[in-house]
Amino acid sequence: AQSVSQHNHHVILSEAASLELGCNYSYGGTVNLFWYVQYPGQHLQLLLKYFSGDPLVKGIKGFEAEFIKSKFSFNLRKPSVQWSDTAEYFCAVNGNTGRRALTFGSGTRLQVQP
Amino acid sequence: DGGITQSPKYLFRKEGQNVTLSCEQNLNHDAMYWYRQDPGQGLRLIYYSQIVNDFQKGDIAEGYSVSREKKESFPLTVTSAQKNPTAFYLCASSSTGQQNTEAFFGQGTRLTVV
Numbered sequence: 001a002q003s004v005s006q007h008n009h010h011v012i013l014s015e016a017a018s019l020e021l022g023c024n025y026s027y028g029g030t031v032n033l034f035w036y037v038q039y040p041g042q043h044l045q046l047l048l049k050y051f052s053g054d055p056l057v058k059g060i061k062g063f064e065a066e067f068i069k070s071k072f073s074f075n076l077r078k079p080s081v082q083w084s085d086t087a088e089y090f091c092a093v094n095g096n097t098g099r100r101a102l103t104f105g106s107g108t109r110l111q112v113q114p
Numbered sequence: 115d116g117g118i119t120q121s122p123k124y125l126f127r128k129e130g131q132n133v134t135l136s137c138e139q140n141l142n143h144d145a146m147y148w149y150r151q152d153p154g155q156g157l158r159l160i161y162y163s164q165i166v167n168d169f170q171k172g173d174i175a176e177g178y179s180v181s182r183e184k185k186e187s188f189p190l191t192v193t194s195a196q197k198n199p200t201a202f203y204l205c206a207s208s209s210t211g212q213q214n215t216e217a218f219f220g221q222g223t224r225l226t227v228v
Contacts, residue, residue, distance in 0.1 A: 009154065032215055044204065044219040090156060100164065100215055101147050101172065106156040
């Protein structure tokens with residue numbers, strides 16, 4: 001069975017600080033990887049995704065993530081956070097065959113202080 | 115506008131009553147999903163459907179039922195058998211192509227059982 005672990009449950013940063021949120025997954029085949037964001041009061045939105053190719057993927061709002069296959073990781077990064085990045089971030093995974101539904105991590109709540 | 119519509123946004127029910135949550139999509143997606151979101155637990159898959167007239171149990175299907183009679187619609191019924199129904203429910207849809215499995219989410223329904 002596939003699973004996703006997000007080890008940082010609550011992160012507090014000051015504006016302009018750098019961000020890295022950890023995500024590790026367990027899956028037996030070829031994976032697709034995603035980061036979603038949920039801003040307060042808004043629906044879940046896709047930040048970025050990895051299907052194949054360049055393991056460094058860039059998403060919206062200056063976010064990027066690196067797929068490291070040997071470590072089963074897909075960490076999210078941003079060089080300089082803003083107050084508007086305050087949100088909950090979810091890592092998710094699915095495969096190309098069988099059950100296609102996304103499996104999500106438990107989420108990381110990011111609080112950026114002005 | 116294309117998207118996923120969940121209704122209602124807030125729902126209150128008495129304990130022991132069944133309640134049905136609506137989810138409609140106009141994205142022409144084959145696959146639809148129901149997730150439950152609880153604080154600190156991320157999103158957990160309740161049911162999913164990859165094609166009309168077919169659906170599969172997810173990880174926490176007990177106490178829930180679904181139907182998929184139309185491509186656009188995937189209603190979820192929370193039955194009286196669900197032991198802890200108060201939660202935030204999210205509906206999603208996606209295509210079923212090999213690399214187009216990004217899921218799009220609705221605004222969610224917050225169900226409170228009193």
